Amino acid sequence: MTTSQEVPQEELLPATRRALLHRIAVGQAEGRAPSLVAAVVRGGRTVWHGSRTSVEGHGPDENTQYRIGSLTKTFTAVLILRLRDEGRLDLSDPLEKHLPGTGAGEATIAQLLAHAAGLAAESPAPWWERTAGSLRPELADVLGAEPLRHPVGSRFHYSNPGYTVLGALVERLREAPWEDVLRREVLVPLGLHRTSGSPRAPHAGGWAVHPWADVMLPEPVQDLGLMAPAGQLWSTTADLARFAVFLARGDERVLSAESVREMRTPAAPSDAADLAAGSAYGLGLQLQYRDGRLLAGHSGSLPGFLANLSVSVEDDVAAVVLANCTSGPQVTGIAADLVRIVAEAEPRIPEPWRPLREVDPAVLELTGQWYWGTQGFTLRLEADGGLALEPLAEVGRRARLRANGDGTWTGLDGYYAGEPLTVVRRSDGSVSHLDLGSFVFTRTPYDPEADVPGGVDPDGWRGMDAIR
Known part of the structure; x- marks a missing residue:
């Protein structure tokens, strides 16, 4: 029988914890963020949480909400995969089959998920992230008179309106608002009780930091309306740590391990710049190679906030980083570094080899x-x-x-x-x-x-x- 007397794998060593704290401290200081909060997951549970803030007194903790921007897209993709697994749609179905009259009906569901539908990156003016969603009450207002910028399926072109369309598809097939469906089918089963479409106290305020002076300006908080499935959500490091476990392992109450593995598989055509950067896109998940390891997850930004979730399935390590500023800290790089620090300082201890119980x-x-x-x-x-x-x-x-x-x-x-x-x-x-x-x-x-x-x-x- 295999036995082990080592420190339990879920406990990080003091040197590792200090290296993690040092990394977010450097990120917050050099990125000039009012606050930055992070968490690390290993073995299916949160093993470290840290925060840095420029505000005196109590700093943000794992239950403080930040806006997570485009990380919302991964949640929307999960809802679409659930519909697929139930047989309500096929990823190869053209959009027109389920949601006619959009002007983008030739694109397939898979192409929309992978940002390969040729749709514009943004909705028509005014700047949707800083204006009320009530200015875009119909899908036509989101897609515009000419929705396509590229031939359908020809290339990867990140599209916020594409995920608005997917949210509308969820609402059409579920006959319920997108956020209600999300809460019922994903948030409640996974125990993400501090993830919501509108902020709930305690939550961070969003700030713009002047590029040439150490002064700040509050950013407006807008309800994105129909654009919500592309970037509306607020969440915490505690909730996103649980979501990271789901993205690595699946959960039969929401999606099987096989379906989340499919989400982590490259699905979009890559151009030379993507290949040079070691990045790709799956079904609602960004994929990148950093330090020789594959990270799956998503970044997010809205005025006043930055977010990143990165998972290394092979290392069984994930990291979440949230900040409340429009730009500054490179949260994607910070999250990748947190994963690397743990993976290199405390390599995953493999499960003991065991023979098969039976063999054909x-x-x-x-x-x-x-x-x-x-x-x-x-x-x-x-x-x-x-x-x-x-x-x-x-x-x-x-x-x-x-x-x-x-x-x-x-x-x-x-x-x-x-x-x-x-x-x-x-x-x-x-x-x-x-x-x-x-x-x-x-x-x-x-x-x-x-x-x-x-x-x-x-x-x-x-x-x-x-x-x-």
Whole structure:
């Protein structure tokens, strides 16, 4: 039996806690934020909370609300995925099927989620973040006379109106206001009791800090109206820490682990700038590579507030950073640094290896070495019952595969995501080869006894003398 006498994994070491405090202190001071509050999650629970403020007296705590801006979009995306999982819509459905007459009906639900629908970045003037939502009472006022800036599906182009449309779609299919649906289907089940569409005390005030002087100006707080699904919410580090756990693990009361994994999968076309920055966009989640690790989450900003939530699933660490100023602290970088500090100072302790309780001999038979042409791979049976395809060389296509229950498998990620794996057997029941998305994998390179497309030369492999 495996035992451990180390400090429980949920407890951070004093040096790690000081490094976290130092990072947010530098962020608040150099970013000139009236206040900055942060939390770190590991192992499914909050393990650290810190705050810095320039106001004398009691500083903000984990229950102080800040406006989270576009982090709201991730909540809206969860509502759409719930509708998909219930069979109320398909992500490939054109918008027109469910919400006709928008002028953007050719775009699919998935394209809207991934900011690939070609819609404008902002609604027509006046500046929607600093004006009342009552100025835009209809979707037509949000989308404008010419909603599209790019051909549908051609590129990633961040769009706030796109998430207004998705919020309207939620309201149409649920026959209830967006915020009511959000509270009932997400906030209450996950215990996010301090997340709301309007501020509830205690909450921070939003400020603009002068770029060339240490003075401040209060920012107006506006109800965004129809734009609410793109940026309305207020929340706390405590609530967002719980939301981060959900985005890493799923929760069957809201979305399965498989569905949140789908949200974390790149879904939008990336241009050269995105690729150079190591960033992509999934279904309501921003994805970025920082310090060699993949972070999934979302940033947010509205006049007076900045927010970021970042999750490293591999490290089982997440961070939340909130500030009450229009610009200044780089909250996305701060959150990434908080994740890095914990992940590097206190690497995740893996679960002890345990053998499978039972194994199907027909599946065990598939494990071991395979060849696609002359390239070698291994196929391994994992503890969760799935298969992992790995190249023998340092580079090459790899994939995890899920059993479908009928002897076939489906790729979950990488090049083979969604592709079928079929075991092809001979008349005597022995395995001839594997068919993975039409590619033939054989036990030896170009096995002459397998049905290799194009056939195998009957003279077999030969050396240089035979070539002359």
